[in-house]
Amino acid sequence: MIRKNHTIVLEDTSPSEMARFRQIMLNIWRQQIEDDKNAIEMESFIKEQQEKTTEPKEKYTTTWLGEVVLNSDLHGFNYRNNPKQNIFNTSTGDFVDAIEDKFIDSSVSVNGHFYNKNGTFEGKVNISNNKGSVNDVYVCDGKGNAKDTFVNAIKLDISHENFCYIAGVINAEDSSTFESAAATTQATFNAVKFEKGDKLSMEEQGKLAKKLLSTGYSTATSKKLLKDEDNNSLYKNARKGLIHVLLGKKDYSEGAVLWDGIDFADKGITHNKATKEGGISISKELWVKFIENSKFKPDSKGTQRLLLHKPNSPAHDKDKTKVEALATIPFEEEEKTTIKTSYEPYIFDLFPSQNKNWNFQIELEDKKNIDYYETLGTNNNSGRVLHKATVVYGGHIFWKFYYEHPNNKGYLWKYYMNHKL
Known part of the structure; x- marks a missing residue:
């Protein structure tokens, strides 16, 4: 039996407080029964697995x-x-x-x-x-x-060569933080299971992950094995993220199969993922975090701009500022109502705006909202919303397939991605 101590504080002995006390005790009693039941089932499962898996020879x-x-x-x-x-x-x-x-x-x-x-x-x-x-x-x-x-x-369950190659590509993608490396690695393994099925062993997943990263699935410019003697913080993050995935721990990508970097910060709703690749759904919170995490460097006049081009180059002087980058997904501002009093006019904000970073008038036909933004796919994916943003780590924003979106009913997902692994 699992025993737990509970401290219950009562304000007084009134009928209402005593009724609340009885309800708390009833909930504790129900939880005790459930905990004992789970403990018995767990003990039985463990002993069964131990008998199955441990063979001295x-x-x-x-x-x-x-x-x-x-x-x-x-x-x-x-x-x-x-x-x-x-x-x-x-x-x-x-x-x-x-x-x-x-x-x-x-x-x-x-x-x-x-x-x-x-x-x-x-x-x-x-x-x-x-x-x-x-x-x-x-x-x-x-x-x-x-x-x-x-x-x-x-x-x-991975060979040394595959381990070093995957870690090398993850480092080239983004290993600025452990979470980013772990999420990028996990998204790769999730994509492998999407293409080849979820019954693969971890060793098989590792082999196919190496093969997948060697294709256009990863747009990293440098794809090479990470040398064992390379032990700075970025290299260690890449290895640590891969080890985390190989041990079957938490999915930091939250079910993602794809990710984007600074090019998405530059293009926003004109990016291929938001158009011909099938449309996007993204919250304002993730978008702002993504732009904040993106790399900016000063131009020739000292203005901070997206690091799409080399600093001190004429091209970098034309890269977007943070405000311009934020505006590439034009979330709406809250509507404000002007109320006049006998003393002086003032602005009454019906809904306090969570978006103080930009306020641009941009003519768009896509759906706009205060807290999230959706674009509809074009071309062969016309009307779809295939990608949903899940999380932001480092310089990456991660995407899972938006299976449950009503616009995606009848979509043949198996044809979305095939790298002939």
């Missing part, structure tokens, strides 16, 4: 989290279950208290390339007596006390 064990580790080196696998950091021990099938996730065995003796969870390259091992291949990739918590050992190493 096998070289590797697949934990109940789907991570592959060496049997010869792993004696227990701990998993943080909740904010109190209850840890799951696969040897006993029980949860135990601990401060952080850890392996019982503090080091491994296998070949491969080892990367810290923070993206730092820790070292390479290639010893004939060790198990595994030097092309294997592991994530760890650092180097062990003995030579060529690493703490809490977990084998990732």
